[in-house]
Amino acid sequence: MHRKLLCSLAMVGLLAASGAASADAEAGKATASGVCASCHGPKGISGADTFPNLAGQKKTYLVSALKAYRDKTRNNPIMNGMAASLTDQQIDDLAAYYSSLKASE
Numbered sequence: 001m002h003r004k005l006l007c008s009l010a011m012v013g014l015l016a017a018s019g020a021a022s023a024d025a026e027a028g029k030a031t032a033s034g035v036c037a038s039c040h041g042p043k044g045i046s047g048a049d050t051f052p053n054l055a056g057q058k059k060t061y062l063v064s065a066l067k068a069y070r071d072k073t074r075n076n077p078i079m080n081g082m083a084a085s086l087t088d089q090q091i092d093d094l095a096a097y098y099s100s101l102k103a104s105e
């Protein structure tokens with residue numbers, strides 16, 4: 001009984017550790033729905049011509065675009081602000097999420 005509990009705790013720990021080390025689309029989804037969806041759409045398809053679609057975009061491209069906005073090597077007042085406080089982990093998660101979505105419905 002006790003051993004079983006310890007074993008499941010260890011499993012949870014392992015899962016949490018592996019989640020932190022690699023891109024996590026679920027974590028990306030949480031950030032995306034809270035922050036990015038108002039412009040880029042709830043499923044990465046934007047409702048306005050001035051906001052790009054992100055759904056189905058290549059993961060590597062999304063990571064480099066977000067890092068470029070964060071580092072201000074790509075300049076856009078809105079996105080520089082959006083990316084300023086994102087960590088590398090959040091950028092990986094967001095890229096995993098948006099690249100996993102269908103490009104069109």
Ligand code: HEC
Nearest residue numbers: 035036038039040050051052062065066076078079082094
């Ligand atoms: C207030 C509106 C707004 C919000 C909120 C917003 N964006 Fe953007 N986003 C834009 C606009 C406008 C552009 C186009 C900027 C440009 O011309 O470079 C853009 C561009 C991008 C691009 C580059 C797309 C490409 O094809 O090169 C990425 C990636 C991106 N946004 C991700 C995000 C993420 C992730 C979030 C949430 C953390 C977010 N955006 C929140 C308005 C927004």
